[in-house]
Amino acid sequence: MTTQIRVLLVDDQELIRLGFRMVLEAEPDIVVIGEAGDGSAAIAQSAALAPDLVLMDIRMPQLDGIAATQAIVRAHPETKVLVLTTFDLDEYAFGAIRAGASGFLLKDAQRHEMLSAVRAVHRGDAALAPRVTRMLLEHVGPELGATTPSAPDDIDDAGYRSLTDRERDVFLALAQGLSNAEIAASLYVGESTVKTHVGRILAKLGARDRIHAVILAHRLGLVDR
Structure with missing residues (x-):
C-alpha cells in the first residue's frame, strides 16, 4: 500500500480550505489530517499532528504565513511547507521561501499543478517551475x-x-x-x-x-x- 502524504491545510478562508481538501483527498496517496485558519493555529496543529506537509496561506490575520513557516520549519525540520499566494511576484511568498518553505503555489493553479507541487515538495524537490525559480533568484537571490x-x-x-x-x-x-x-x-x-x-x-x-x-x-x- 502506498504511504499517504499527510497534509495540514492553512488558510483563513474556509471555502478555500474546503476546495483544497476536496482536490487533495480525491487522491489515494494524499490525506488531509487537519486545518487551521491562522498562523498561530498552524503552529499548534503542526506540533500536535506532525504533518508531512503544510499547505500554508501567506496573508492571514493575527499571525501571517511567513512567521508561521519560520516557526514550523525550526521546530519540525521534517515537515515541509508549501506556501500559497495570489501572485507569483508576491513579496510575501518570497519571504516565506526565506523562512524555510520548500516552494510556493498560486491559488489559481490547476488541479494537476497543485497535486504535482504537493508530491514534489514531499519527496524533497522544490515546487517551483524553472521560470519561477529564476524570478525568485532575480528578485531576492542576493539576500536569500x-x-x-x-x-x-x-x-x-x-x-x-x-x-x-x-x-x-x-x-x-x-x-x-x-x-x-x-x-x-x-x-x-x-x-x-x-x-x-x-x-x-x-x-x-x-x-x-x-x-x-x-x-x-x-x-x-x-x-x-
Whole structure:
C-alpha cells in the first residue's frame, strides 16, 4: 500500500480550505489530517499532528504565513511547507521561501499543478517551475542566505569540495533554476541520473531541499561565477 502524504491545510478562508481538501483527498496517496485558519493555529496543529506537509496561506490575520513557516520549519525540520499566494511576484511568498518553505503555489493553479507541487515538495524537490525559480533568484537571490533560518550561520565550502565534477555541474545548473529535464538535456544524461545526482548533492551539502541548495549556491558565490 502506498504511504499517504499527510497534509495540514492553512488558510483563513474556509471555502478555500474546503476546495483544497476536496482536490487533495480525491487522491489515494494524499490525506488531509487537519486545518487551521491562522498562523498561530498552524503552529499548534503542526506540533500536535506532525504533518508531512503544510499547505500554508501567506496573508492571514493575527499571525501571517511567513512567521508561521519560520516557526514550523525550526521546530519540525521534517515537515515541509508549501506556501500559497495570489501572485507569483508576491513579496510575501518570497519571504516565506526565506523562512524555510520548500516552494510556493498560486491559488489559481490547476488541479494537476497543485497535486504535482504537493508530491514534489514531499519527496524533497522544490515546487517551483524553472521560470519561477529564476524570478525568485532575480528578485531576492542576493539576500536569500542572509535571512534564511534553515541555512547555517557559518557556511564553508567543505560540502561543495566533496562534490564530484559531475555533481558540481548539476549543482550549478540547479542553482540557475533548471529543471531535472533541462539539466538532463544540457548534460546529455538521463533524467533519472540527474535525480540521483541531486539527491547526493543535497546530502553532501546538508540541504533540506532544492530551494536550500539554491540558497547555498548563492552564499558560496557560485551563481555569480
